Amino acid sequence: MxxxxxxxxxxxxxxxxxxxxxxxxxxxxxxxxxxxxxxxxxxxxxxxxxxxxxxxxxxxxxxxxxxxRAIRKGLKRKAYIVSGLSFAVSIALVPLIWVKVMLVCCAIGLGLYLRQIPELED
Known part of the structure; x- marks a missing residue:
């Protein structure tokens, strides 16, 4: 233990x-x-x-x-924005195409996960 x-x-x-x-x-x-x-x-x-x-x-x-088991609407919006910007910058900077594809898949997965989390009004 x-x-x-x-x-x-x-x-x-x-x-x-x-x-x-x-x-x-x-x-x-x-x-x-x-x-x-x-x-x-x-x-x-x-x-x-x-x-x-x-x-x-x-x-x-x-x-x-x-x-x-929910997050506030504003926090969820910030998560979308910051994650989207982060993935966009990473995809733009990485020279390898397979890494870009992997990052796009991760971004889509994160977006789908965030979408299914229930929202609370701010």
């Missing part, structure tokens, strides 16, 4: 770090990493889970997801 909690803690910390990096870097999505961090912290560290759930930047979105 200790090893499992340790793995969840490490995964949560790595996810939190990637989520925080995703705030200034458009190539990394913030929300999925923060959701994963909350999931991992809930299984490894009550203190870190409470800190994340009460953090001023993330608490509202995490509470919406936890209680209603």
């Amino acid at each position: 200790v090893i499992k909690r340790g793995l969840y803690l490490i995964c949560g910390l790595c996810s939190l770090a990637l989520g925080l990096l995703g705030i200034p870097l458009p190539i990394l999505p913030t929300v999925p990493f923060i959701l994963l961090a909350a999931f991992c912290f809930a299984r490894s560290s009550e203190r870190l889970h409470q800190w994340l759930m009460n953090h001023p930047w993330f608490s509202e979105a995490l509470a919406d997801w936890d209680k209603k």
Whole structure:
């Protein structure tokens, strides 16, 4: 049990770090990493889970997801815009055609996933 909690803690910390990096870097999505961090912290560290759930930047979105399994319309719109811009820039900069095709497929997959998430009014 200790090893499992340790793995969840490490995964949560790595996810939190990637989520925080995703705030200034458009190539990394913030929300999925923060959701994963909350999931991992809930299984490894009550203190870190409470800190994340009460953090001023993330608490509202995490509470919406936890209680209603939905995100606010404005947050979803931002996710579409930032992800779209990030994929567009990446596709424009990558010289290899197979990587461009892979990026287009990933962008379509992300768009379809975001589309199926229920929305809450702002």
